[in-house]
Amino acid sequence: DTAVSQTPKYLVTQMGNDKSIKCEQNLGHDTMYWYKQDSKKFLKIMFSYNNKELIINETVPNRFSPKSPDKAHLNLHINSLELGDSAVYFCASSQAESYGYTFGSGTRLTVV
């Protein structure tokens, strides 16, 4: 069983479209994250949810909206996609006492 699963793995779309990326974890962790990895492999946090509550919201365009229906799921919706949104998006989860992240395998988003 995959611990943190993201779908889709690849996403190619045109500018201006709206798309969603889904993430689910079956580890029972209480916190989930979205990170963006740019073309230079730099990882930057976008959002963090703890028990369905938003606790980190870094400076990202408000076209990006996370949604956490329950503590096992954290989805990322992106409106009006732009060329600069092309990147790999990683979902991750962690539990209070362990602190280490478990990452999903990433979603490679390409905006054309």
Add this chain to the structure above:
Amino acid sequence: AQSVTQPDIHITVSEGASLELRCNYSYGATPYLFWYVQSPGQGLQLLLKYFSGDTLVQGIKGFEAEFKRSQSSFNLRKPSVHWSDAAEYFCAVGNPSGSARQLTFGSGTQLTVLP
């Protein structure tokens, strides 16, 4: 604010040689420290972590790292590199007093292993 520096963008070693990847951090106290590995097209996998105690930490795949407070460093080492170790390696720091458990990542070091 916490920050992480990985001075080496790319390192090439021969298979069987020893390896050291450098990581320096900036933080007011002792942070939580991590090393992750990312194989091509994959997510990040945790190699090892340091919270407190023994400054030499053992991880998976034969890796170890040493925390040196005086140098603000947490370098990753392996005595004998295997071809399968070729990947991108990320050092990360976390804030022990933070409620969000946010990790800040370095820019990564790409490891190439020559046969």
